Each structure stands twice: as C-alpha cells, then as structure tokens.
Amino acid sequence: MRVPFGLKNNKIYHVQDVPNGLNCGCVCPNCHNPLVAKNQGQYKCAHFSHHSGTECSDYQVMSYLHRYAQQLIESTKYIVLPEFSFTPEVILLDNSMLKGKTIFKPTRKVNLDLVQNEYVWQRYRIDSFATLKSRELFIEITVTHENDEEKVEAIQAADKPAIEIILSDLHNNIQLFSDEEIKKAVFNPNNVKWIHHPRAMNEVNAELNKLKEEQIKKNKLIKAQLDADERKKLIETKRKELRLENRDKAKLRYREELKEELDWLSNVNASWIKAYELQKRELKPYFLNWVNLDECRELIGFPVKGDWIFESCCEHWQALLITRLFQFDVNEGINANTLKKFIEKHAQLNPNMRRLNIAQYKAKEKAVKNGSTKNWKGAWYLDWEENKKIESPYSPIIKYLEFLEMSDLLDRANDKNVFFLKDNSLKQYFLRMKIKQQAYEELKEQERKREQDRMDLIIRRNQITKDQQKQRAAEMIKADEFVFYHHEGKGIRCQNCFFITPEFENHKNAECPTCGKCAGFVGEIITQNFIDKAVHIYRCDNSPRKSLLNFPKKSR
Numbered sequence: 001m002r003v004p005f006g007l008k009n010n011k012i013y014h015v016q017d018v019p020n021g022l023n024c025g026c027v028c029p030n031c032h033n034p035l036v037a038k039n040q041g042q043y044k045c046a047h048f049s050h051h052s053g054t055e056c057s058d059y060q061v062m063s064y065l066h067r068y069a070q071q072l073i074e075s076t077k078y079i080v081l082p083e084f085s086f087t088p089e090v091i092l093l094d095n096s097m098l099k100g101k102t103i104f105k106p107t108r109k110v111n112l113d114l115v116q117n118e119y120v121w122q123r124y125r126i127d128s129f130a131t132l133k134s135r136e137l138f139i140e141i142t143v144t145h146e147n148d149e150e151k152v153e154a155i156q157a158a159d160k161p162a163i164e165i166i167l168s169d170l171h172n173n174i175q176l177f178s179d180e181e182i183k184k185a186v187f188n189p190n191n192v193k194w195i196h197h198p199r200a201m202n203e204v205n206a207e208l209n210k211l212k213e214e215q216i217k218k219n220k221l222i223k224a225q226l227d228a229d230e231r232k233k234l235i236e237t238k239r240k241e242l243r244l245e246n247r248d249k250a251k252l253r254y255r256e257e258l259k260e261e262l263d264w265l266s267n268v269n270a271s272w273i274k275a276y277e278l279q280k281r282e283l284k285p286y287f288l289n290w291v292n293l294d295e296c297r298e299l300i301g302f303p304v305k306g307d308w309i310f311e312s313c314c315e316h317w318q319a320l321l322i323t324r325l326f327q328f329d330v331n332e333g334i335n336a337n338t339l340k341k342f343i344e345k346h347a348q349l350n351p352n353m354r355r356l357n358i359a360q361y362k363a364k365e366k367a368v369k370n371g372s373t374k375n376w377k378g379a380w381y382l383d384w385e386e387n388k389k390i391e392s393p394y395s396p397i398i399k400y401l402e403f404l405e406m407s408d409l410l411d412r413a414n415d416k417n418v419f420f421l422k423d424n425s426l427k428q429y430f431l432r433m434k435i436k437q438q439a440y441e442e443l444k445e446q447e448r449k450r451e452q453d454r455m456d457l458i459i460r461r462n463q464i465t466k467d468q469q470k471q472r473a474a475e476m477i478k479a480d481e482f483v484f485y486h487h488e489g490k491g492i493r494c495q496n497c498f499f500i501t502p503e504f505e506n507h508k509n510a511e512c513p514t515c516g517k518c519a520g521f522v523g524e525i526i527t528q529n530f531i532d533k534a535v536h537i538y539r540c541d542n543s544p545r546k547s548l549l550n551f552p553k554k555s556r
Helices: 061-076 149-157 179-186 198-257 259-266 270-281 293-299 314-325 336-346 351-369 384-389 394-406 426-463 466-486 528-540 543-550
Strands: 005-008 011-014 035-038 047-050 078-081 084-086 089-091 097-099 103-105 108-111 114-121 124-132 135-142 162-166 192-196 410-412 418-421 490-494 500-502 521-525
Touching (some): 061 114, 061 124, 061 135, 084 198, 103 198, 192 198, 198 259, 259 351, 259 384, 293 314, 293 426, 336 394, 394 410
Antiparallel strands (some): 035 047, 078 108, 089 097, 124 135, 490 500
C-alpha cells in the first residue's frame, strides 16, 4: 500500500520531505510500524511503504492531509486571504430589486505573527488560530466534511475574522504524492473563502442601511401607485358591472320590442318553410302582369338557399329580376344592392323577417357608432341561433346573380357587387347560347371523329402484316421506276401515301393522284443507284408501313 504521509517526532511529514529508505525515520501514523521512503523512483511517484510488507487497513490519508496543512501554515507563518465581493440588495413592494454599491476586498498575502493549531475557543475547536499584529484570524481547513453550521454561526455572531481552506479536490488525487501540489492548494486563494470578514461586513451593513432608507422612500411611492391602481381597478370593475347591468336591461327591452317576431322565428323550421313555399305557389303576384314567365323559363326555378323569405316563389321573383336586368344598357353597371331594393319592393319580404332584418342592421350600426371594432354578424341582444335564422335578402339575390353569371348572361366587374349584361335582350341571349351550343356540339363531333380516326389508326397498325408491307414496297418501287424511266427521275412524293408521281404544274395545293389527299408534296430525284437499292431501302425504311396506315388500299 502506497501512502504519502509518515509520522516522526509527533509531526506529519510528506514523503518528499524526508531522506530515502529507512533513514527517513518515519512510522505509519495509524499502526506506528516503520515506513520506508521511496522518493527516488524514475517511473513511480514518491511514496511510503510499510517495512514489514504488511498492509495498513485504517490509514486515514485525508486526516493526515489536514494535519499536514496545519503544519504548513504553522511553519510558513503566512496565509493568502481570498477576495471579498458582495452587493447588498433589497426587494421593493412591486417585487423589483434595489441594489447598492458592491463591497470589494482584493486577495492578498499576509504574514502571521503566531499560529496555534487545534485552538480551543468557547466550546469549539478551531483548526488554526493566527495573530497578525493586534488582530486575530480563525483558519478552518476542510478536506472531506464541511464546517458545522452552529460553529459558523457562533463565529459570525462573535464578529471574529475567519476563513476556510477547502482541500476536497485532493481527495483520492495523485497530487497527494507531491508536496508542491499540496502547498499550491493550501495557498491558492481560489481554494479559500471567507467565513466572516468583520470590516467588510461593517461596510455591507452600512450600505444596507442606506438601501433600507431608500427602500422606505421608494416603497411609499410604490404603495401610493399601487393604491391608485387598486382604486382605478375598483372603479373600472364597478363601471364594468354597471355596463353589464345596463346591457342586460337593454337586452330585455330590445327583445321585448321584438317579442312577436322572435316567437314567430322560433317556430320557423324546415317543415314550416316547405308549407310556406307551397302556400306561395298558389298566389299570383301583381307584377306577373308585366313579367313574362315563358320568356325566362330556361333561367328561372334555380334553387337558392334562403329565398323563402320573399313573399313570391322562386320562379316569380327570379323572372322579375331578369325583367329588371334588361331595363339596363349593356355597358351599364348593375349594382346587386339596387336589385335587392327592387325585389324587396315588388316581391316583398316576409313582414316578420323584414322587421328582424331592420333590427339586426340597426344593432350593428349602433355598435359601430359606440366605437366597437368587432365585426358584428348579428344583433348583440339575440343569441347565435336566432341571428343565424335571420336571412338577409342580399344573400339569395347575389347567389342568383352568380348563377346568371355562370349561365353567361352576366359579366362581373372588379367590384364583386357590380354586374354587366352581355346582350340587349333575352332573345339575343338565347340566340347566342344556341350558336354557342351548336359550336360546342360541332367541336365535340370533331373531337369524336378525331378519336375514332385515332382508334382506326391503332387497329390498322395492329393489322398490318409483313407481307402487306412487302407488297406496298413493291408498289412504291414500281412508281419509282416509272418516274425514273419515263420522266428522267424527276418527281414529287406525297406526304400522305408516300408514293412518288411525275411532277406537274400547280401541285402545291393539289390532291395526290394516287391517294386523293391534299397533304403536300416533296420534290425528289430518283437515281439509278436508288433503283438498284430500292428493295433494301424500303425494307429498312418505315415509309411502306406509314403508307399503309394513311392509305390502306391502292385504288388509283
């Protein structure tokens, strides 16, 4: 077992502070058997070992480090005091922090006149008691266990200057086998802290007293502000309660004014609306005397959500609206609100619904006038379900106008509420729609024919055999030879059937004499070399297959 400390003459010695071998004269501080100093090794750190070779089971290395540190201070008669830094602060009533001047004392080395270890003070044992000039200093050394709180409190209460040297970092550390490292640790101010600094604490208390005086002044101002805020809050609470009370009274008053309409609204449901619609179909509004339903038949009867609120059925009010539309010029902007007022005047709203709409509008208007920034979608004194059931006449009007826009009767301006007519009359509109429908049907027929041609082409492509391609190549070679021998090889090749024919005048837009199609021609010179290799050329070329696809049977 390697140990760093030995005992000689009742003092603790480090292995590096004694001669090598048995001449060290040290015994184990635990079992008191002779120790051998081994402090000249090249590879192992210096250490003691028991001369008998036996192991010591209860060697308290940190206790001997504690005694060694005491002896160091006693023998060197100096100590390094740590810095002291403290900023006094107090908390104000608003929980903010008031800070004072930082009291700072730098680290410094002081020489000691006298050092006495294991000094008895009151009922406590002080590790080292030192005097410097006329002043005293308590020195506590911590290696494993922290100082007793009661002891620390007693030192502070007695206003005794005291420091604590903390050597716990050396516990189980290889630095224990180096006396230089131990000395550095003992005299390193970073390992030292103040238990109590009387002079500094007097300054701290003086600064703290100033802070407390300032705290009292500031707290008075803060309390006055807090009291004012509390009074303001109380006033605001009372105002809020009064506003709520007034609102509740106003709500009851407004609802009482609309009691008959709200009772009616509560009975409105899907079955009621259905019966109401059937009832309206039996009526004949007066405006049918100048509105022609038959002229508008294709554009009326469009189902619009919420149009049950009109006193006329949907076919009637929609025909009325179309009649009004054609009273405007083609380039004249037609505002949806203008049409709404017109329909309300002639088709009329259900009386109960009209009064509810007016009440809802006035409630929104008053809310805005009172400074509300909320986008109200109903009357504040009605519940959500009641506001939802109140249908605006604008909604069915705008939805029907959008339907007419989709039907190509109207165009819409950048302003979503403004529309323009596309025709001067319904007659012109239906004529334009008829022409448009015919054009659409012709286009659809062309599309159908193109698709049929495409399918026929696919079928022909799948049905072409090699023998057919060989036969077509022979027919094309025959045409090539005719041009070569009878027309000096000068010919034009059709871009549909790919047969060559002698050049003739005005052939650019003419039909091919072979296939009868007008697909254009490309000039070509047939040479002897081409005739000699024609069979091979057409076998490798794709033109016989293309010719069969475009011109299945050679009829000319």
